[in-house]
Amino acid sequence: MQNAGGIMTAEDLAKYKPIQRDVMTITYRNFKITSLGAPSGGPVVLSILKTVEGYKTMGDLQSLNLSIHRLDEATRFGFGAVIIIL
Numbered sequence: 001m002q003n004a005g006g007i008m009t010a011e012d013l014a015k016y017k018p019i020q021r022d023v024m025t026i027t028y029r030n031f032k033i034t035s036l037g038a039p040s041g042g043p044v045v046l047s048i049l050k051t052v053e054g055y056k057t058m059g060d061l062q063s064l065n066l067s068i069h070r071l072d073e074a075t076r077f078g079f080g081a082v083i084i085i086l
Contacts, residue, residue, distance in 0.1 A: 044078045051078065
């Protein structure tokens with residue numbers, strides 16, 4: 001890594017200790033979705049999925065513009081909700 005301009009050393013790797021975190025699980029359209037909790041992006045993605053789950057026409061070509069709009073708004077809400085929770 002240092003040959004490529006990086007600053008990580010073998011000592012850094014030797015000192016590394018993984019952190020075990022709790023997972024989050026939701027049911028999305030009869031599928032079990034599991035992700036890591038914060039500080040990963042998992043809570044945002046799970047929030048987005050739960051928000052769009054109620055829209056039965058998500059992804060239909062006839063309502064593509066509306067689906068994109070709903071996904072955009074769900075994404076904005078998902079990021080906002082997770083920031084408030086943290």
